[in-house]
Amino acid sequence: MSWTAIALKNLWRRPVRSVLTLAGVAVAVAMLFNLLEFQRGYERGLRGELGDLGAHIMIVPRGCPYEAATIVLHGGKWPRYMEQSWYDIVKQTDGIEATTAIIMDAIIRDGGRENIIYMGIDDDYPKLRASWSYAGGGWFPADDSAILGSSVAARMGLEVGDTMTIEDGSRVAATPVKIGGVLKRTSTQDDGLVFLPRETLQRIFNLQGKLVVILVKLHDVTKTDEVASALRQASADADAGMNVFPLSELLNTLTALLSSTKVFVLAIVVVALVIGGVGVLTTILMAVFERTREIGMMKAMGAGRLDVFRLVWLETLMSTFAGGLLGVLVALLSGRGVVAVMRHVLPHTPADFTIGFTAETLWVCIGVSVALGMLAGTYPAWRAASISPIEAIRGGSA
Amino acid sequence: MNDGEYVIQARDLVKTYTVGKRRVEALRGIDVSLAPGEFAVLLGPSGAGKTTTLNLVGCLDLPTSGDLTVAGHPISGNGARPTEAALDLLRRQHIGFIFADFNLLLTLTAMENVQVPLIWRDATAPGRARQLLERVGLAHRLTHRPDELSGGEMQRVAVARALINQPDLLLADEPTANLDTRTRDEILELLAELSTEGVAVLLATHDHELADRADTVLRIEDGVIADD
Ligand SMILES: Nc1ncnc2c1ncn2[C@@H]1O[C@H](COP(=O)(O)OP(=O)(O)OP(=O)(O)O)[C@@H](O)[C@H]1O
Ligand SMILES: [Mg+2]
Numbered sequence: 001m002s003w004t005a006i007a008l009k010n011l012w013r014r015p016v017r018s019v020l021t022l023a024g025v026a027v028a029v030a031m032l033f034n035l036l037e038f039q040r041g042y043e044r045g046l047r048g049e050l051g052d053l054g055a056h057i058m059i060v061p062r063g064c065p066y067e068a069a070t071i072v073l074h075g076g077k078w079p080r081y082m083e084q085s086w087y088d089i090v091k092q093t094d095g096i097e098a099t100t101a102i103i104m105d106a107i108i109r110d111g112g113r114e115n116i117i118y119m120g121i122d123d124d125y126p127k128l129r130a131s132w133s134y135a136g137g138g139w140f141p142a143d144d145s146a147i148l149g150s151s152v153a154a155r156m157g158l159e160v161g162d163t164m165t166i167e168d169g170s171r172v173a174a175t176p177v178k179i180g181g182v183l184k185r186t187s188t189q190d191d192g193l194v195f196l197p198r199e200t201l202q203r204i205f206n207l208q209g210k211l212v213v214i215l216v217k218l219h220d221v222t223k224t225d226e227v228a229s230a231l232r233q234a235s236a237d238a239d240a241g242m243n244v245f246p247l248s249e250l251l252n253t254l255t256a257l258l259s260s261t262k263v264f265v266l267a268i269v270v271v272a273l274v275i276g277g278v279g280v281l282t283t284i285l286m287a288v289f290e291r292t293r294e295i296g297m298m299k300a301m302g303a304g305r306l307d308v309f310r311l312v313w314l315e316t317l318m319s320t321f322a323g324g325l326l327g328v329l330v331a332l333l334s335g336r337g338v339v340a341v342m343r344h345v346l347p348h349t350p351a352d353f354t355i356g357f358t359a360e361t362l363w364v365c366i367g368v369s370v371a372l373g374m375l376a377g378t379y380p381a382w383r384a385a386s387i388s389p390i391e392a393i394r395g396g397s398a
Numbered sequence: 399m400n401d402g403e404y405v406i407q408a409r410d411l412v413k414t415y416t417v418g419k420r421r422v423e424a425l426r427g428i429d430v431s432l433a434p435g436e437f438a439v440l441l442g443p444s445g446a447g448k449t450t451t452l453n454l455v456g457c458l459d460l461p462t463s464g465d466l467t468v469a470g471h472p473i474s475g476n477g478a479r480p481t482e483a484a485l486d487l488l489r490r491q492h493i494g495f496i497f498a499d500f501n502l503l504l505t506l507t508a509m510e511n512v513q514v515p516l517i518w519r520d521a522t523a524p525g526r527a528r529q530l531l532e533r534v535g536l537a538h539r540l541t542h543r544p545d546e547l548s549g550g551e552m553q554r555v556a557v558a559r560a561l562i563n564q565p566d567l568l569l570a571d572e573p574t575a576n577l578d579t580r581t582r583d584e585i586l587e588l589l590a591e592l593s594t595e596g597v598a599v600l601l602a603t604h605d606h607e608l609a610d611r612a613d614t615v616l617r618i619e620d621g622v623i624a625d626d
Contacts, residue, residue, distance in 0.1 A: 003517060009505040297501040300458060301515040302490025302563070304483055390458050393497060394449070 007315040010287065017283060022323040024279040025372065028272035029327025029365050034338050035265050036361045037331070041339075042258055043251075045350025050247050052188040054128035055215035056224055058250070059090060059231065062241040081210035086240045090214050093234055095227040098217040100124035103198055105205045107168045116152070118166070119193045120201030128217050131188060136160040137181035140197050145180035147195040153182045164194075166204055175204050224248060261345075273368065276323070277376040284316050284380040288387075295384050296392020305385040312384040316377025317370060324369025328362060331355075404467070405567045405598040406432040406455050409475070411464035413450050413621075424450040426621040427464070432600055432614075434566065437593035439609045440602040442618035448602035449571055451618065455600065456493055456569045457485045468492065469566050490515065494560025494568045494597075498575035500552040502544045502559075509540050512558045523562065530558035534588060550581035557588060561597070568592065570601040574608065586611050 011018045061080040087101040103120035123139065126132045135150065137160035148158060158164055160179050167174035177196065185191055202208045218227055224246045235242035288295065295308055335355035343353075413425040425447045432438055432455075440448050453459040457468055457480075465475030469492035472478035473485075480488070502511045512527040531540055534554040544552055553573060560568055570589065574582035582605075590611050593599045601608065609615045617624045 002522075003520075006503075006506075006514075006517065013505055293501060294503060297495075297497075298514065299486070300456070300489065300495050301559075302486050303518050304486040307518045390453050393501070 003311060003314055004318070007311060007318055010291070010315055011319060014287070017286075018319060021279050021283040022319050022326060024276040025273075025320050025323025025369060026276075026326035026330055028269060028276040029324045029369055030330040030334065031265075031269045031272055031327075032368060033328050033331035033361055033365050034335065034355055035262065035269055036364060037335070037355045037358065038338065038342065039258070039262060040358060040361070041353055041355050042350065043255055045353035046251055046254055049188070049350045050251055052129075052131060052186070053215065053247065054130060054217060056218045056221055056247055057216040057228055057231070058245045058247055059086070059214040059216065060212070060243045060245060062243050081207065081212060082214075082242070083240065084209045084211055086235070086238075086242060087211060087214055089234050089238050089240060089242075090216060090231065093227065093230050095218055095220065095223050095230070096216055097219045098124055098127045100128055100215050101198065101211045102213045102215065103201050103205075103207055103210060104212050105201065105207065107166070107172065117193050118196055118201055118205070120196050120198035122198050125195075128215055129186075129190065131186040132190070133184050135182045135184045137179070139181065141180045142178065143197055143200050144175065145178045145197070145200075147181040147183060148179060149183050149191040149193045149195075150185040151191040152194055153179075158182075172205060273372060277320075277372045280316060280320055280323075280373065280376040281379060284312065284319075284377060285383065287315070288312060288380050288384045291384075292387055292392045295387045296389040299387065299389040300393065308387070309381040309385040312381035313374070313377045316380065317373040320369045320373030320376065321366070324366050324372075327369070328365050331365075332357060404431045404433055405436075405469055406430055406600070407465070407467040408455060409465040411451075411454060411461045411466060411474075413447075413454060413459070414462045424621055425454070425461070428618070428621070428623045430455065430600075430616065430623070432567070432598045434598050435593055435596045436613050437590055437599045437611070438601070438614040438616060439612035440600060440616045440618055441604070441606065441609050442602075443604055446618045447621040448604075448618060450621075452569045452571050452600065452602050455567075456495060457488050490518065490563060492566045494557075494563070494565040496553065496556045496560050496568070496570045496573045498572040500544070500549075500556040502552055502555055504544050507541045507543055508536060508547070508555045508558075511544070511555055512562055514559060515562050527558070527562065530561050531555070533561075534558045548581075549577050550584060553577065553581075553585050554588070557585070557592075561592070566598060568597050568599045570599065572603055573601065574603070574605070582608075 059082075061082040084101065087099075090096070090099050100122060102125070104117065106115060106117045108115050126139075137147075140147065146164065148156075153159070156164065158179050160182055162179045163176050164179065165174050165176050166172060177200075183190060196204070202210060216227070216231075218224060228244050228246050231242065231244045235244065298308060339353060339355055408428065408430040410427045410429065411425055412423070412427055415422040415424055428447075428451065430451065440451060442448050450459075454461050454466065455468060457473060461474045463474075466473040468488065471480070471484075471488055473480055503514060506514070508531055509524065509527050512530055513522055513524070516522060528540060531537065531554075534557050536551060536554050536558070539547060539551055539555075542551075544555075547555065568589070573589070574585050577585065586608060589599050589601065593613070601612070
């Protein structure tokens with residue numbers, strides 16, 4: 001007979017009660033696990049997404065930069081435009097390796113069910129896109145031609161050499177364009193875009209001289225702040241309304257946005273842990289009261305305070321540890337669901353965003369479970385250790 | 399336990415409980431001495447102070463005054479002030495207990511129950527446990543749990559458990575109160591046999607019939623032991 005065997009048998013005496021207690025801990029730990037892994041996954045996804053953009057600074061028209069950022073990252077209808085002349089101002093600024101000016105528009109049909117986003121680019125665009133390569137064809141062979149992202153091509157059933165017609169009622173007159181290239185899958189928003197030469201898009205959509213975003217890639221990322229302020233100065237000098245936005249800042253802003261949510265969720269997790277801990281405490285305390293005679297008998301047989309304390313503490317630790325493991329398991333099984341919910345709740349979620357599994361999070365969760373057991377077990381263990389054998393054996397029949 | 403020939407030596411033991419403002423004199427100066435292998439019965443009516451006496455000589459409680467030495471260790475008197483840990487150790491090494499309601503752990507088998515007093519030393523002794531269960535006549539009940547045993551069998555398991563640490567002293571408080579007369583006599587016989595093997599047995603009871611098998615009978619009434 002070992003300590004652990006005795007502790008296990010004690011827990012097993014009331015399986016339903018033990019399992020319910022354990023479930024309380026499991027729920028709290030599952031929440032904690034998801035919270036930590038969510039944070040990781042979100043930042044990883046966001047970083048990857050911004051990395052895919054290949055740019056360090058984004059220039060958008062004045063307005064809410066976060067809204068703008070979201071639209072750039074996910075596509076959508078653009079609220080404001082900027083002047084093409086600003087592109088020349090940007091190009092003349094020092095420290096820039098590459099820059100590209102982009103115009104976007106979308107044609108929405110069936111009340112948003114069919115949604116084609118057009119992006120007008122110049123030949124600087126691929127320089128910023130490390131992931132660009134062609135599954136067929138290549139760069140625009142003519143003005144009225146298009147390059148398709150992989151998923152658009154698949155959805156519309158188009159291949160290189162086919163012709164598609166762009167039209168949108170009275171706003172956009174029917175214009176046929178030839179498919180000049182189809183991209184390989186990039187796992188970025190590019191997969192869902194139809195690319196046109198910038199001037200062509202401006203002409204078709206009646207947006208001559210307009211841009212929605214200028215992307216800037218730097219020679220030296222550590223000089224981001226200097227280049228950004230140089231750009232702001234240039235914009236002020238030319239009386240242009242540029243909103244110069246380093247993407248590292250965007251990352252910070254979005255993660256800050258997340259961390260306010262996180263604090264809230266963390267508060268819930270803490271409450272859940274406290275509830276779980278109190279559940280464990282009361283269960284073990286009840287078990288100690290029920291076993292008063294038995295514990296008294298153990299003391300009569302020579303068990304010291306410390307021995308009894310150890311036994312009850314071990315029981316508590318075993319239940320919270322098991323609860324913690326169960327919680328991690330639940331978290332792993334529920335991860336997809338949490339991601340789906342978060343996509344609805346958060347203003348922006350990266351496309352490539354999952355709740356994963358890292359050893360660090362596992363250790364944190366196990367550590368928290370064990371610490372919870374130590375805390376919750378102390379009082380019942382102390383009560384058990386303080387049982388007087390005389391009174392325990394005298395009081396009532398077992 | 400080499401010095402002194404007695405397992406228990408008690409002189410003028412007094413135990414007073416205070417309940418609120420009332421003082422209850424449970425023991426009013428009793429003398430007990432018990433030699434190795436002696437089988438003594440502490441006989442007295444309810445409330446006489448039997449359990450109190452066993453608690454004191456069993457080192458579960460300390461006397462209010464008087465001299466007490468158990469298994470050669472001074473417990474009370476002559477400036478003795480044993481710590482709680484010292485008393486725990488003394489009980490573990492020298493004293494076995496049995497009670498009216500057997501106090502076995504319900505989740506454990508007979509073999510496991512007998513070995514419970516070893517847990518605190520992180521030890522097991524299945525060989526010795528089996529031997530003891532055979533000794534008390536339970537060779538065929540080794541893996542039974544308490545709810546699969548009769549009252550007499552449970553008390554036999556409790557006796558085996560009390561013997562696992564090879565005690566010098568066996569304290570039995572009304573060990574046969576929950577048994578029928580035949581089983582009672584069997585348990586009594588077992589305790590008497592054990593005493594002939596060297597263990598000092600002190601059995602507290604109100605049942606006169608148990609006194610017949612004893613080497614010594616101590617009649618207690620109102621916290622005082624009457625002279626025979
Ligand atoms: N913890 C206590 N507090 C107050 N009084 C006590 C306490 N323990 C025992 N007494 C009193 O001391 C006296 C002796 O009690 P004790 O339990 O020793 O009697 P007993 O001979 O074992 O009786 P029984 O045969 O009923 O078990 C009784 O009057 C009892 O009420
Ligand atoms: Mg009694």
